[in-house]
Amino acid sequence: MPIQWNYRFALRTEGMKSSIIRELLKLTQDPDLISFAGGLPAPELFPVKEFTEASQKVLKEHGSKALQYSPTEGYIPLRELITERMNRDGIPVSADQILITSGSQQALDLTGEVFLDPGDAILLERPSYLGAIQAWTAYQARFVGAEIDKDGVNPDALRDGARSSPKFMYILPNFQNPGGTTLSEERRRKILELSEEFGMPVIEDDPYGSLRFEGEHLPPMAAIDALSNGGSLEHVIYLGTFSKILAPGLRLGWVAAKPEVMRYYVQAKQGQDLHTSILTQMIAYEVAKDGFLEEHIRKICEVYGQRRDIMVDAMKRYFPEEVTWTVPQGGLFLWATLPDGLDTGPLFKQAIAEKVAFVPGYVFYAPEIGKEPLRNSMRLNFSNAKPEQIEEGIKRLGRAIEKMMG
Numbered sequence: 001m002p003i004q005w006n007y008r009f010a011l012r013t014e015g016m017k018s019s020i021i022r023e024l025l026k027l028t029q030d031p032d033l034i035s036f037a038g039g040l041p042a043p044e045l046f047p048v049k050e051f052t053e054a055s056q057k058v059l060k061e062h063g064s065k066a067l068q069y070s071p072t073e074g075y076i077p078l079r080e081l082i083t084e085r086m087n088r089d090g091i092p093v094s095a096d097q098i099l100i101t102s103g104s105q106q107a108l109d110l111t112g113e114v115f116l117d118p119g120d121a122i123l124l125e126r127p128s129y130l131g132a133i134q135a136w137t138a139y140q141a142r143f144v145g146a147e148i149d150k151d152g153v154n155p156d157a158l159r160d161g162a163r164s165s166p167k168f169m170y171i172l173p174n175f176q177n178p179g180g181t182t183l184s185e186e187r188r189r190k191i192l193e194l195s196e197e198f199g200m201p202v203i204e205d206d207p208y209g210s211l212r213f214e215g216e217h218l219p220p221m222a223a224i225d226a227l228s229n230g231g232s233l234e235h236v237i238y239l240g241t242f243s244k245i246l247a248p249g250l251r252l253g254w255v256a257a258k259p260e261v262m263r264y265y266v267q268a269k270q271g272q273d274l275h276t277s278i279l280t281q282m283i284a285y286e287v288a289k290d291g292f293l294e295e296h297i298r299k300i301c302e303v304y305g306q307r308r309d310i311m312v313d314a315m316k317r318y319f320p321e322e323v324t325w326t327v328p329q330g331g332l333f334l335w336a337t338l339p340d341g342l343d344t345g346p347l348f349k350q351a352i353a354e355k356v357a358f359v360p361g362y363v364f365y366a367p368e369i370g371k372e373p374l375r376n377s378m379r380l381n382f383s384n385a386k387p388e389q390i391e392e393g394i395k396r397l398g399r400a401i402e403k404m405m406g
């Protein structure tokens, strides 16, 4: 009997979609095309020499350990290095509260596995990180969105959403993807008060927090939480990653949470992949240790700050004056908005014809009954293209926008 595959797939596959960004990226393979679409770090900054030396050292000195199965929680020296960084940031976790994951994308998936039953609601920013929406759609979650403004998500909008009894809130406090916005300390505190009032955990996803090239560092919500709760993470589960501060190809991220929560993350990870590659963890530790990582982050920040300036300066010269944008103080992205009524979906096709790419803003909106995504925005990445490409790419995009505006 032939297999009727459609009857065999689990119900959860009905909501599954391939990431629109990954589909768009397939269109951007033309070498003449300038892409502001992906969330890619600057490849010329990857410390290739250091990784080459570290790989050889790890294999030579600890080869049999590096190629063996290892504990789910992760490589202890790497967890200690993460702990030290987090402690410096005011989050008083110990290494046994850190679980190494295969990128923070896996931490998002584990969050779904640990917390979500079909139909559960998630309270999140509108727009938000597409990879999280994709991961939690597979757990048949419902989304309740709270609009962001130029200062990030408004706690009052979150309060409205909290009435739908979400399982947790998902917050990107620093240089939000896609909005480029940062939450003030006051908003962070208000969100934590909401978490306390509604008994609703906060998933704090912070891939960009260390990539601040301007302005004053703000305490992570996990730090504020711990400070007001005797050093314990009572409300926050913190997600971090090496993707943007070292290299995304490593696929190394982490979760930090209180021990009773961490237990379930560890068990869920055991079912997914036993552990993250120990070889990669050992090599990354070898590269990152003894201050290299901090030095490297300083370098990245300098370059990304310059690239943001070049992009903003070019936008001032080449975009019609009705277009507005966020000016992030760190991270990888800014968010540009065209006049009401214009649609960046068709603009994307025009832009491809001009050989420049971006991500239309509507893809970052979680599906919600009765709510439509804004269609006149776009996300622009400023970390990946070289300065002369940024200038030229914005010129091309300005041309495409002008054509569209007639």
Ligand SMILES: Cc1ncc(COP(=O)(O)O)c(C=O)c1O
Pocket (backbone or CB within 6 Å): 039, 102, 103, 104, 105, 106, 129, 131, 172, 177, 205, 207, 240, 241, 242, 243, 248, 251, 252, 253
């Ligand atoms: C907000 C956010 N969270 C998580 C991730 C996933 O990162 P990774 O799995 O590479 O650690 C990204 C990647 O762009 C992101 O922007």
